[in-house]
Amino acid sequence: MQPLGSSCTFSTEMNFVLNGHGTATRGTTILSPQLVLEGENITMVVNGVSILNDVSILAKNGELVTIMGSSGSGKTTLLDTIAGRRRPQSGFVKLNGKLMDRKLRRKLGFVLQDDSFFSDLTLWETLYFTSMVRLSESIPKAEKLRHIEDLAEILGVKKCLNTRIGDMFSPGLSGGEKKRASIICELLTDPDILLLDEPTSGLDSSTALTLMQQLRKLADEKNKIIIFSIHQPSSQMYHMFDKLLLLAQGKVAFFGDRSDALPYLEHMGFKCEIQYNPADFIMGILKSDDSTIKRLTDAASNRRGAISMNDFALNDKSGCFTVSVTNDALVMEKRDYEVQTSKLDSLDQNILGETEKWPTSFSTQFRMLSWRTFKVSRGRILHVYELLQSVILAVILGLVFFQIPQTMGSIRDRMGLLFITVTHWTFAAAFDAIAAFSSERGVITKEIKAKAYRVSAYYLARTLTELPLVLTLPVFFYILAYWMAGLHGVPQFFTSLLVLMLSTLSAQGLGYMVGAAFMDLKFGIFLANTVILFALILSGFITQTLPAWFSWAKYLSFIFHPLSAMSVILFQDMQPLPCSTMSTDTFPQCLTNATVMITGKDVLLNAGITLPISCYFTGLAVFFLLFRILGFVALRIRFRGRK
Secondary structure: OOOOOOOOOOOOOOOEEEOOOOOEEEOOOOOOOOOEEEEEEEEEEEOOEEEEEEEEEEEEOOOEEEEEEOOOOOHHHHHHHHOOOOOOOEEEEEEOOEEOOHHHHOOEEEEOOOOOOOOOOEHHHHHHHHHHHHOOOOOOHHHHHHHHHHHHHHOOOHHHOOOEOOEOOEOOOOHHHHHHHHHHHHHOOOOOEEEEEOOOOOOOHHHHHHHHHHHHHHHHHOOOEEEEEEOOOOHHHHHHOOEEEEEEOOEEEEEEEHHHHHHHHHHOOOOOOOOOOHHHHHHHHHOOOHHHHHHHHHHHHOOOOOOOOOOOOOOOOOOOOOOOOOOOHHHHHHHHHHHHHHHHOOOOHHHHOOOOOOOOOHHHHHHHHHHHHHHHHHHHHOOHHHHHHHHHHHHHHHHHOOOOOOOHHHHHHHHHHHHHHHHHHHHHHHHHHHHHHHHHHHHHHHHHHOOOOOHHHHHHHHHHHHHHHHHHHHHHHHHHHHHHHOOOOHHHHHHHHHHHHHHHHHHHHHHHHHHHHHOOHHHHHHHHHHHHHHHHHHOOOOOOOOOHHHHHHHHHOOOHHHHHHHHHHHHOOOOOEEHHHOOOOOOHHHHOOOOOEEOHHHHHHHOOOOOOHHHHHHHHHHHHHHHHHHHHHHHHHHHHHOO
16 A cells, blocks of 8 residues: 655554553454444524524444535535534434534544644644544553554654654645544544545545545544545545445435445436446536436425335446445445444443533643743744844944933933833734734644643743744844943833733734734734724824813833833933023923923923833733733634534
8 A cells, every 4th residue: 555645654554442441452453332323314504594494414433434525515515514513404413312412522523624833843742632622641651652643654654753843934844744644643543433524635646545544444443433625536445445424505416325326316407427436427517507417405404205125236338336235325324323322321430521611621731832932933033033023123223322321312312212112012913913823723723622731721822932933023122222222220111011911912912803803814914003003193202282072092001101100210210411402392491491401200201201110111011901801802702602
């Protein structure tokens, strides 16, 4: 058998499996328990459009059930419904006669069509994280690591374990290797039911065939239920299917044994020509005109066109397959399954997943999420380009404001330096957080929907782990700019640096809030940009001519508080300057007496900064907490609403 990818080897032996009770066994093959999955009369309507209409499906252990249909026929929606990711308007999904709930869904593995990973992680790091958060803590770490090795060998990616996942901008795993990585992530939990959405999409014919052979092997040797959608399989792949569900315009056109499909379609007036790929033939029918589709779906719905065993004993005259079946397979299969299900009621309840709500504790999830967040965020936040930008900008500002003298003109210069510093890191921190949420959306959505970890564990790990990372560049920047500009005073330096750090974290919190609420990069940047510009206008450092009735709004600006606090720190102990060096437009008191000395307090009053510095620190703390709390609430609402 050929390997799935050019750089990886292939093995046919599985030496490590997890049993139905969540314990690990090496060197022993443990089959999945006897299960019957039933989806009955599923109807899904979205925005007034019928996506699924009275669709039913049945599957049992060891079966490879294929969902075929043209684009938009409802294949992905049906898989989402079976996996519990969507709630149908009517119908139900049962496992061994019990409605699927959170615990029973833990027996499901769902491989999405798009392979969502963190591109900077290696394959081993990706699988290691998955095993640590999704496998029970009762399983020793060494066994989990061996499980990774075994599955990687089975699916032919063992030599790729230390390769970066990569993306369109940087080399990494091939498309086939990424698809197998997605499958391994689900197989790590040893699910009894494996769902796959277009697993061969984007793969070459050889890789797709080898992948399908491995799915066939899993169904046969591990007794698993495997249900997947596929658009247009090859003839060799078609031969491997056990059951076939044909969807057309959201309705069932056929469901039954794969070998029954061609006789049934011939009975309906569609004959497969000699040497023609049965899958291509079927897809051609499913793309027919509306009247043809209606005839097929009506026949399936009304259980018409029953074919008896004696009516059909085809001897390959169609050029496709020799088959003899009844068309009313759904009814007969359902009766058989109902008998089996009644016998399964006495099985150990552990078979039905009577386990804890989460596979691992909050502390384990937090620890592993922190580990992954640090690895992913470090390269993004501390990228060499970001470092160069910070150094260059700090040096330029230091040269422009080099050793600012203690004069009237220096007051405006110092405030300008503070304004540029705070504004720059406000935009940088907010936009970085929004971009990060947007880039991680696919991975986080996949994992949270799979109940891999708590939303709270993810958000807390993200917030705390990125704190030191997001502060590194602002601190380095401020060290250069502060001392080059000659803003004298060591105590003032550390206090103003603390303000800058709180301001940066508040801006990052704004990015968390916007990114979690929308996760759309363009809209997130637009919204954050609008909020920041509005905060700049209200801060009073661009214009001090706000209407008197609106002057209170400056306290709602999260930029007003750090700028005011830094101004207090740098100007309250300023050496008094005589009016002879001041502008009478700025300080009217100098009109009557040129010998009057202008103090730091006068400068602050002139800028509208009248409160104690503790008030501005309090304002910063409020925005720091408020943005992060709202970000968490937005994230919870987002993922609760997606179910």
